[in-house]
């Protein structure tokens with residue numbers, strides 16, 4: 001069902017675009033009920049207006065006056081300046097969603113200086129095609145009804161799970177940053193195909209279907225990844241030869257380190273910017 005609430009995006013970057021594109025693609029919110037602002041980049045606002053028919057304005061007052069739901073989508077380091085610039089035009093009836101990595105709901109409450117409900121959200125860029133793996137975590141004054149509103153809205157851009165805010169650093173590392181690591185792996189597969197002199201287009205078709213098919217098999221069988229990779233490895237065969245290299249270079253330990261480092265960064269952002277770790 002279409003949501004009649006008016007949604008204001010504070011920040012007009014890649015994450016704001018991914019979410020608004022998903023909301024429009026799934027007909028969840030009408031373009032006339034989506035408002036977008038940023039700090040200064042008018043050309044970017046015009047681009048979004050032309051591409052999606054959404055309402056844009058550099059002036060925060062009128063934009064905020066219209067909004068039922070406010071989505072904070074600037075970089076974490078810009079949160080203080082951004083919230084201070086909108087604070088006079090906000091009120092406790094508005095529902096705030098923050099997609100900012102590492103920024104706690106407590107800190108946003110402190111910046112707003114009132115008790116509006118704030119839900120911390122961690123989506124990913126697959127929102128643009130309705131395939132995000134999104135989590136939502138309840139801030140201090142958030143009710144079940146607010147969570148239902150957020151869940152229903154965000155389900156237009158993918159699956160939504162409710163979590164505790166304390167788990168956000170880890171989830172950000174896996175589900176928020178994760179797509180970048182998967183694309184990096186896919187790029188490595190493309191480079192291998194190139195070195196083996198395969199046609200790039202053919203290789204890309206096969207790689208994407210291989211990745212998609214692997215996910216499908218995991219999902220449809222409910223099997224453990226280990227059982228499925230063991231099915232692929234024939235003794236003395238090709239996969240085993242490839243696996244030897246992955247094991248020798250401790251591929252899994254590297255991935256675990258990568259995710260832990262991203263999670264540490266999320267927690268460091270909390271400490272550096274808000275000085276209030278959760």
Ligand SMILES: NC(=O)C1=CN([C@@H]2O[C@H](COP(=O)(O)OP(=O)(O)OC[C@H]3O[C@@H](n4cnc5c(N)ncnc54)[C@H](OP(=O)(O)O)[C@@H]3O)[C@@H](O)[C@H]2O)C=CC1
Nearest residue numbers: 011012013014015038039040041074075076078082100101
């Ligand atoms: N990219 C991703 O995959 C994901 C990102 N996130 C989170 O989403 C947030 C945005 O990331 P992303 O979209 O990649 O960043 P971008 O740099 O692409 O966009 C940031 C936007 O914020 C705007 N902005 C900066 N300062 C202000 C301000 N004071 N008032 C209003 N708007 C402002 C910028 O406008 P201007 O250009 O005019 O300065 C720009 O439009 C981050 O906090 C990130 O942690 C969460 C999940 C995934």
Ligand SMILES: O=C(O)[C@@H]1CCC=N1
Nearest residue numbers: 100101172176177178
């Ligand atoms: O890199 C970042 O900080 C953001 C948060 C998750 C994905 N991108």
